[in-house]
Amino acid sequence: MTKANCQEATITANYSATPSVPAGTEVIFRADNVRIGTAVVDGEDTATLRHSFDRAGEKNLTALVQERVVDGRTYPTAEASATLTVNDPAGQDTTTDLTYTRPDVEVEAEVLTGDLIRFIATVDAGDKAIEDGATVSFFDGDTFLGTAPVDPETGQAVFDHRFAERGEHQVRAVFNGQEQKNEDGVTTDVLEPSESDPVVLDVQAHEVVIEEPEPQDPEDPQDPQDPEDPTVPSPTPGTGSGSWDGSGSSGSSSSPNLLASIFGSLAALGLIPQSLLNLLGWNLS
Structure with missing residues (x-):
């Protein structure tokens, strides 16, 4: 039998018989007396089993070929054992880079409070592929801003943010790492966390400009009864008057x-x- 130092192991058993190994001979594999699978001996007298272990540590393996009778010939029981050391998967180092864009304005323009900033974190996992479910967290200093998923195709996580406060902001991106599992739920690879260098933004406050109205010369108020104002008509004096007294004299027709x-x-x-x-x-x- 062979040994492997990993959680997913390939276990092989070599079996030989005289005059030859009967077709369909099956090998039973056990780990710590627990049956973990079977494999048929091939034309090269080898049976191979791939198995995922859910825990690290030493495993006592056995391979057993039970007694069988084929064409009147009896093939006796054969068994072999070995020790397999299962280690936790070695972590894959990663790197994370952080950049930003300004979707609404030119990147070189002054950053103002309320402006949309699009942060892009790019994660490099070397020769390992990033799977669905990986995330990147974004921080302003020690203040948590939010989390964005990593696109497995590009290795990028995109996060939009608007700063409400002016001043210097040091933004960093942290890849949270990833444990990759096989169909049996066994961890096969581990991508280690990594952190980007900070991106420094100097955010300025929006200036509110209030335009003062231009001063105007006050106009002299016009007295509507001013006879010098040509726009105000002058009263026309009457042409007749009358009065009467108690003696009965009067200028009227009464x-x-x-x-x-x-x-x-x-x-x-x-x-x-x-x-x-x-x-x-x-x-x-």
Whole structure:
């Protein structure tokens, strides 16, 4: 039997018989007395089994060919044993680089609060492939900003962010590593975590500019009754006037005799006092 130092091992057993190995001869493999699989002896008298171990450590392996009768010939039981040392998979070193773009403006433009910054982390795992589920976390100093998935095709994780506070921001990307498992759920490869150098951004505050209105000369208020203002019409004096007194003289066309007659009738009825008529100079008694 052969030995391997890994979690996924290829175990082989060599079996020979006289005059030859019967076709279909099967080898039973066990690890620590637990059956882990079977394999048929090939034309080169070798049986091969691939098996994944879910725990590291030493494994006591056995390969057993049971007694069988073929064409009247008895083939006796054959067994062999070996020790297999299973180690945790060696970690694959990785590197992470961080860049950024400005989707809305030129990269060289001043970074202002609220501007969209697109960070791109690129993870290199050497000759190992990154699988689905790998992630990169982004930090501003010690402040966690967020996490983005790694695209297995490009090895890149893209993260968009807007800074609310002005000042210097040192952003770094951390690849969180990855354990890769086979279909049996056994870890076969480990990608080690890695961290990028920081990208330094000097974020400035947006300036709010309030335009002051231009001062204007105050206009002198115009008196609408000012006769010097040609836009205000002047009143036209009347051409006639009139007055009357209690003696009955008047410049109007009203007749004092008619008024005296009316007031006399009212006095006769007692509706107005005689003293009022005397005051007006009308003595109608």
